[in-house]
Amino acid sequence: MNRRNLIAAPFLQLGRKARPLIAGGFVLDAFPLGHKLRDRNPFPAAKQQRKTPLVIVGGGMAGLSAAWWLLKKGMRDFVLLEMESEPGGNSRYGQNEVSAYPWGAHYVPIPNKKSPLVRELFEELGLLVDGELNERHLCHSPQERLFIHGRWQYGLEPEVGLSPKGREQFKRFDELIGQMHQTGKWAIPHAYGQVDAKLEAQPFPDWLKANKFDAPELLWYLDYSTRDDYGCSLNDTSAWAGLHYFAGRDHDDKGPFCWPEGNGFILNHFRQKASSQVQPNSPVYRIERNGKQWRVRTPNCDYDTPSIIWAAPSFLASYIIEGQPKATAFTYSPWVTANLTLDRPPKRSNTAELAWDNVIYGSQSLGYVVATHQSVAMHRDKSVWTWYYAIAEQTPDAARKTLISKPWEHWRDLCLADLTKAHPDLADCVTHIDIFRNGHAMVRPTPGFLASPSRQQYLKPQPGLHFANSDLSGISIFEEAQYRGIEAANHFLTRR
Ligand SMILES: Cc1cc2nc3c(=O)[nH]c(=O)nc-3n(C[C@H](O)[C@H](O)[C@H](O)COP(=O)(O)OP(=O)(O)OC[C@H]3O[C@@H](n4cnc5c(N)ncnc54)[C@H](O)[C@@H]3O)c2cc1C
Structure with a gap:
């Protein structure tokens, strides 16, 4: 093998000689049928x-x-x-011998009083009982953690190494969001509120600049949020949508509701x-x-x-x-979802236990959620992790070309390289990776x-x-x- 081939060799498959290679492939591919419809084939x-x-x-x-x-x-x-x-x-969702696991949507926040239809459904589902939360379906603790500067912290707002400027800007941003929420104009679904036409027309970066928000930690967090909910970067999002992610939800939300599937x-x-x-x-x-x-x-x-x-x-x-x-006017963000089956957990790196939602600071991915998180079993080695990546750094058309042209090995290696930053021995724990490519996954606001x-x-x-x-x-x-x-x-x- 010459040097070039060696570099191109599948990431992390090297050094796994004692263990079988990771199995898997693409699943739920809809391109052929979608393109047949688009091209009006008979x-x-x-x-x-x-x-x-x-x-x-x-x-x-x-x-x-x-x-x-x-x-x-x-x-x-x-x-x-x-x-x-x-x-x-x-x-x-999918299911294997370890757990059920999502291929896309994986949670719903607790609906507030402004969402009567969601509440009606959730009463029927037993998630709300006479208006009270059924705790069995609430996301167990710890819910979220962030890998930042080489260690895990609980919560997704960066705290480890946060500069005084970053701290001041997070506080000011939270206060502004609180004031917006108080107006009652920010609702979910948004038709129950009032969309501010000026904010809707304005790019989110312009609003942030005008309001003197420039701390890198805050900008990363806001960009993570728009990629998470809309699949597009902060730069492609309207100021209204960028703010709605926060102002539309209750601050003291005890949720979300989540399930393995x-x-x-x-x-x-x-x-x-x-x-x-x-x-x-x-x-x-x-x-x-x-x-x-x-x-x-x-x-x-x-x-x-x-x-x-x-x-x-x-x-x-x-x-x-x-x-x-x-x-x-409708544009859509392409997404990649990978489900990784683990036959043992990676070694723990520090004090923050595995959470339901695990995010890596600075990564282009959205991290992973753990399908077995809601399990009440005392001890559980095997698990399924769902890794999410919205290809937000390219235009949707370019991203779709990337999505369709790269082989399964490319996405497997990308996913492993991303998660290995936080879990150095991950490749030794994973037995299977299935990948779903979704070309028009989410509309972009x-x-x-x-x-x-x-x-x-x-x-x-x-x-x-x-x-x-x-x-x-x-x-x-x-x-x-x-x-x-x-x-x-x-x-x-x-x-x-
Ligand atoms: C990766 C990812 C993660 C997400 N996570 C969350 C989350 O955690 N929480 C959340 O609330 N939302 C999440 N979402 C958003 C999710 O899109 C919505 O919650 C919701 O499922 C969208 O439903 P929909 O019916 O509007 O559209 P879709 O789910 O797109 O449904 C459209 C349906 O139409 C079918 N269809 C298309 N063309 C035809 C045709 N010609 N003939 C017949 N059928 C056709 C499709 O097969 C599909 O079943 C996520 C989305 C993605 C992509």
């Missing part, structure tokens, strides 16, 4: 035809929330078409409720006007319907729905997106067509998906 003609009062397209949290709401209101006669073999979208916990409830309506393996490849009806085409069945709730990502609509304009004519056009219901994906909110979280789904369902019920 699908086999369906052998069946059906009439139905309503078709919901897309079985993510938005589509399933619409279904949940309709069923609650006594409406059972509809179908929900999901292109994948399982519903759930960004809230899907992440938001798959909620998904399973929806899936059970709507089991007769959900049709997996049903990619909708074309929707045509047929008088006052729509014809919704899938390879298995064509549906004639007067009403559609489009809960698939909005950018796809113009490729599928006849005459639908392009969703030009770029400056001016909420006010853009393109979004306004998609918000306005058309005769028999209502858009419902969480991307309409500019913020990809469960609460927004639920709100959009229920809004669309209510619109359908009113029209009927």
Whole structure:
């Protein structure tokens, strides 16, 4: 092996001669089908035809929330078409012999009184009992820790080595956020509050500069936050969205709720409720006007319907729905999620115990969450860690090219190299790494997106067509998906 090959050799696989190599591969790849839809490639003609009062397209949290709401209101006669073999979208999860683990969404903060729909669902799920928190589902302690300057600290706001300037700016930022929250204008879902148009149009860095926030620790923390919730860097985020991450939530939140399977916990409830309506393996490849009806085409069945709730990502609509304009203002961040199976924990480096959420200061990744964290077993060696990385340092188009062109070994090595900073012996603990590449994972709340004519056009219901994906909110979280789904369902019920 010459020197060049040696450098290119898989990171950390060297020196593991005594142990089997790490197994794994790509999972849940949606590129081939997605590109087939985009390119309007032909699908086999369906052998069946059906009439139905309503078709919901897309079985993510938005589509399933619409279904949940309709069923609650006594409406059972509809179908929900999901292109994948399982519903759930960004809230899907996996399972192996060690644990269930998320492929995307993994927590929901405790809904405050301004989120009645989330509270209603959470009562049904037993997460709230007569308005009180069911502690069994709250994230156990320690919840979060940060690896900074070679050691772990609890909490994600940098404290180790924090400069006096950084301390002053964190305090001032917290005070400002507290004042904003007090105004009642910052709500989740944000439609229950009031979006400040000036802040929404302003880039977050401009707001920070104008308010004299420049401490590197604070800027890192804010950039981590926008990458975590929106998949894009602080530079690409509107000031409103950058602040909403903090001002929209209660300061004394005792949450979040989390589960080994992440938001798959909620998904399973929806899936059970709507089991007769959900049709997996049903990619909708074309929707045509047929008088006052729509014809919704899938390879298995064509549906004639007067009403559609489009809960698939909005950018796809113009490729599928006849005459639908392009969703030009919608941009999406690509994500990589890796699930690592460990047959033993890495050696502990210092006092801060493994937390549910573990973040590395200065890293481009978002660190990892531990699927077995909520386990009440006294002793547990094996675990599954879910590592998240939004490719925020490239444009979305460039990042998607990287995402699709690099082999599994590239992402495996990137993930191990990242986590090895905090866990030097990690590669000896890991037996398996599966990787999910999600090219259009999350909508990006770029400056001016909420006010853009393109979004306004998609918000306005058309005769028999209502858009419902969480991307309409500019913020990809469960609460927004639920709100959009229920809004669309209510619109359908009113029209009927
Ligand atoms: C890595 C990651 C981590 C996240 N973590 C969290 C978290 O911890 N908490 C949180 O609240 N949120 C989180 N989110 C945000 C998450 O996106 C939302 O919570 C929510 O799941 C979005 O639901 P949705 O229904 O709006 O969209 P999606 O989940 O995108 O659902 C759209 C569905 O439409 C289907 N579809 C697309 N095209 C077609 C077609 N032509 N025909 C039929 N079906 C089609 C898709 O397969 C998919 O199932 C995370 C997202 C990602 C990517």
